[in-house]
Amino acid sequence: MKQNKNTSSNNSPRKASMQTYHFLRSLTHINLTRPSSPLHRRSRAIRRAAYVSMARAASPRRMWTRAILGRLQLLRRARLLRRRRNYKKKTTISTPHDKLRRLVPGGEEMDFCRLLEETADYAEFLSKQVRIMRSVVDFMEAECRKKEEKV
């Protein structure tokens, strides 16, 4: 799996564009490095890039951004050490909020009130990310079609 180096010192006032920028950059990086790797690996890397670009564009105050970026660090270290650890924590007490906790990164150790807040923020950035990705896909496909037409 590739690693997306999202090192940037962006101070873009437009955070949504920051998200786009991060994502496009990491996408380019993925395409440049090992474009021949198996599809699932690349898709995983792209997915990770999507989440990381989301987290980068969002405020670091949020728990979910920290969780995502922390996960990235862990992944890197895990890869270095060639070890994979599963961080599945089973909560013994099941509440109706459990599902949501599992969905939102970093939502395990938050109280419900905070969880709702984080969910809102996370959902917002998720929807933005989906839009970005969709537009990129559309563009790519259009481009492909044009190329094919030309040929």
Add this chain to the structure above:
Amino acid sequence: MDFGKKRKLGVENRSVEALNCHTSSFANTDWHQLSSSLSSWNQPSDTHTLSFPKAANASSSTIGKPVPLNWNLSDSVEKEEIYLSTGPGLLPLSLSNFSSDTEFIERSARFSCFVSNESNAIAETQMQMDIAGKTEALKDKSKLNYHSSNSGSSKKDQSELESPITKKRKSKQEMELHKSQDTAQLPSDVAKNVVDSKQKAEKNSLIMATVKPSGKNSKVAGEAQKEDYIHVRARRGQATNSHSLAERVRREKISERMKFLQDLVPGCSKITGKAVMLDEIINYVQSLQRQVEFLSMKLAAVNPRLDFNIEGILSKDLFQTRSGPSSAIGFSHDMINHQLHSLHQNIIQVGMPGVMNPTEVFRRELNVQLPSTSTFKEAAQQMPNAWDDDLQNIIQMTYGNSTPLKTQDLNGTPHDLFPL
């Protein structure tokens, strides 16, 4: 000693705010009710003197107005004595409203819970009562009033009221709770603003309603015992147990956030009820995550065929921004000039609302770019570091005024990113 500490803590807007809220909310009638309901402030009545809530209804404007309390607390006031020194200072208003000392004492006892400092608490409550009793005009001028009152008449009301409660005070949180309490009674929007502002200002600290019953403070303790964080006032007809108060505030927070989420999740305007709403939210987040996964797979499949396109686009952006100032029109790069121009135009067009615009722009860019892809690549490699600022400019221009990709969704993105 205590006062010094209290001053540091208490001389904060929020506490005064809280006071203002309470005071303004209190009408004379409430006082009477209160006094009548309470035989003696010493007794641990559960102050269902929930005339408070009535008072709260009366005044709403005070909420959210930080009134820095300059506790001209006379150091002479001791714990056991009521905030007299502070109270009077706060109230330029005459104490004529006090119908009786007992009432005063009762109120003070009641309000003392709202104040972390013992004496301050009493003073605050007292002041609140006084002010509330005074007029509702104070609502809007709580700030001024408090200031003037603080500085002005001091220790008018030095009646021997005991400060039943010994609490540390975090004025901000007091205010928050106060506001959150009052918001329930106040118009929702005002409440929301208050609570929102409070929440924004504050960390998401839960209300620590820990009871610290002390002898005669049991009554006051029963009212609203918070330490360190938020002071909540019991509403009329509701339990004044500290736990229930904290829970109520928490519930209000949660409901507020659920409402916000309701706006966020499409098609959830008609849903009432936390459970259903929660399910919808979960479904929405799940669907979004699945979409991301699916799109990433799609991108992985599409990408190999369009190797350099993304790079070209980005490098184009790079060149564009690098060559010119934020206005990407002045391109100095020779080989890319006209292409950049077109790109810039396309990018500008992207700013227009619509989902397809970006793709069209990209298409145009690609078409323009194809002949010079190689040069772009080289150029891109040469300046890997210029991306940040340049692309920022580009992106800024691209998605500058209008929403980046989808108008309806991203309309307020720059501002609504951190709504909570």
